[in-house]
Structure formats: C-alpha cells, structure tokens
Amino acid sequence: MWYSSFFKRIGFTVALLASAAMLGSMEKGEPLPHLDAFGLVGDLPELEGKIVYLDFWASWCAPCKASFPDMQEVYEKYKDRGVIVVAVGVDDSEKAMNRFLSRMNATFPTVWDREQKLVDRAKVDVMPTSFLIGRDGVIVSRHRGWLGDRSKKKLIGEIEALLKDEV
Amino acid sequence: MKFEPKKILVGAVLLGTCLMGVGCSTVEPWQKGNLADYTMRSDRDELASVMTSHIHFSREAAAGGEGVGGGGCGCN
Numbered sequence: 001m002w003y004s005s006f007f008k009r010i011g012f013t014v015a016l017l018a019s020a021a022m023l024g025s026m027e028k029g030e031p032l033p034h035l036d037a038f039g040l041v042g043d044l045p046e047l048e049g050k051i052v053y054l055d056f057w058a059s060w061c062a063p064c065k066a067s068f069p070d071m072q073e074v075y076e077k078y079k080d081r082g083v084i085v086v087a088v089g090v091d092d093s094e095k096a097m098n099r100f101l102s103r104m105n106a107t108f109p110t111v112w113d114r115e116q117k118l119v120d121r122a123k124v125d126v127m128p129t130s131f132l133i134g135r136d137g138v139i140v141s142r143h144r145g146w147l148g149d150r151s152k153k154k155l156i157g158e159i160e161a162l163l164k165d166e167v
Numbered sequence: 168m169k170f171e172p173k174k175i176l177v178g179a180v181l182l183g184t185c186l187m188g189v190g191c192s193t194v195e196p197w198q199k200g201n202l203a204d205y206t207m208r209s210d211r212d213e214l215a216s217v218m219t220s221h222i223h224f225s226r227e228a229a230a231g232g233e234g235v236g237g238g239g240c241g242c243n
Contacts, residue, residue, distance in 0.1 A: 060203040090197040119197045127196050 026122040028142055032133045035111075038118040040088070042111035048137070051083045051162050053155070055130040056119050058090050059100035064128045067146035068104045074152065075108040078159055082135070086111065090119045090127075132158055135166075 026032070032052070035044055055071060057064035068087075075085040085108035091097040094112065101110060113119050122129065126144040132155070134140050141158055143151060194202070201207070210216045 056197065058197060058200060060200045092198075092200055096200075116197060120195070124196055127199075 026131060026139060026142075028139050030139050031137050032131070032139055033121065035118065038113065038121070039115050040111040040118065041114050043109065044111055045084060045086065045109045047084065047086070047133075049082070049135050051078075051135055051159060052133040053083070053085045053130060053159075054133060055085065055087045055128055056090055056113075056122060056124050057087055057128045059093075059096045060091070061127040063146040065100070065104075066148060067128055067151070068106055070146075070148070070152045070155075071108065072104075072106055074155060074159070077156075078163075079108075081163060083159055083163075084108070088113050088118060090116055090124075132162075134162055 032047075032054070035047070053071070053074065055067070057067070071085050071087065075083070087106065087108060087110040089097045089101075089110060089112045091100075091112070094114075097112060122131070128143075128146055130143045132140045132143070140162065143155065145151075205211055
C-alpha cells in the first residue's frame with residue numbers, strides 16, 4: 001500500500017532524530033563535553049587532568065541544599081589530590097541563586113547555566129543530578145538525587161576507587 | 168485530480184494529531200522552580216488549613232481530628 005512506505009519513511013526519520021539526540025549525551029562511559037560551549041556564567045576552573053564532580057542544582061531544590069555541606073566536605077577532603085567539585089546552578093533567577101550561595105558558604109567553584117543548555121544536554125531527570133568524571137575526561141558515574149550520608153559514602157567510595165587505580 | 172478518500176483520511180488524522188500535539192508541553196525537572204515555590208503549597212496559610220480541617224472534622228466527619236477538639240457532633 002502507498003502509506004506503508006510513507007510510515008516507513010516516518011519511522012526512519014524518527015529513528016534518525018533519536019540517534020542524533022543520543023549522540024553526545026552525558027552518560028557513563030561518554031566523554032564530558034567541553035563546558036566552554038554552553039555559555040556558562042562564572043569562572044570555570046581548569047578541569048583537564050582532574051577528577052571532577054559536576055553537580056546540577058537549583059536554589060528551590062531541598063535535596064540540593066542538603067547536598068552542599070556534603071559536597072563542601074568532599075571538596076575539602078580531596079582538593080589537594082586533584083579532585084574538584086563544580087556546581088552548576090540552573091536557576092532562572094540569578095538573585096535567588098546568589099542568595100542561596102551566600103547562605104551555603106561553598107568554596108568550590110560554582111557557575112550559572114543561565115541558558116540551561118548544559119542541563120538540557122545532560123538530560124537531567126531529577127534534581128540534583130551529578131556526574132563523576134575521571135582524569136581522562138570520561139564520565140564514571142551519574143548520581144540521581146541526594147540521599148544524605150548514603151550518597152556521600154557512595155561518592156567518597158567512587159573517588160577513592162579512582163584514586164586507588166592511579167597508584 | 169483524482170479523489171482518494173484514504174489519503175484524505177490519513178492526512179486528516181495526521182493533521183489532527185499534530186494540532187493536538189501543539190497543546191502538549193513538558194516541564195523539565197530543572198524548570199520546576201515556580202512549582203516548588205512556597206506559594207504553590209496548599210497548606211501555606213496555617214489559619215485557613217486549621218479552619219478547613221475543623222470544617223471537615225465537625226461537619227463532614229471526613230477527616231481526622233488533626234488537633235481540633237471535639238467528637239464530630241458538629242457542636243464545637
């Protein structure tokens with residue numbers, strides 16, 4: 001029938017678009033895209049050769065608030081061993097974001113994804129979502145949400161494993 | 168031009184689906200700031216919440232006591 005080839009073409013187009021969308025997704029085993037390309041506001045530190053913990057957060061997200069002191073602790077513990085925490089704020093409001101940051105007293109780098117391009121690329125389905133990236137720039141793991149001590153222990157375990165592999 | 172009812176039907180269905188699809192919108196997890204706002208909470212007004220629970224409790228017997236005194240007779 002004439003419409004079977006029509007629907008085949010539509011199916012092919014959808015499959016093509018889906019594979020294009022998957023290309024460059026931020027999943028385990030994929031390289032972290034260059035963050036300079038996403039119009040992030042703020043000073044992005046040098047990430048090359050470092051173990052990076054990239055966290056997406058928002059001021060209105062309660063688990064994000066709970067994760068900040070733990071991330072600060074992890075950062076303090078490992079910063080001298082080449083581990084860096086980068087927190088990417090995805091708020092619409094810069095004012096709300098800065099108010100949140102001033103309360104948190106975080107010393108690790110924070111940037112603002114004003115255009116929400118990076119968070120879109122990361123396909124974040126839960127707030128907060130974070131990624132642990134190895135020194136080779138490849139994503140080691142993806143963390144969904146923040147469950148307090150459980151998440152902190154898991155993160156520390158993964159960082160320790162990465163550091164142990166280097167020895 | 169040849170009149171083909173099947174083509175017209177399939178075209179109409181596709182057009183209708185496209186038109187209905189326009190009304191759909193997805194709020195991404197990072198766009199839920201407004202939904203997470205305090206003003207979106209149904210229990211943001213404490214006095215109104217107490218009064219509502221009082222009405223449910225004493226008039227409708229539809230909810231628990233929630234700290235409101237009385238036995239459900241409607242007299243308190």
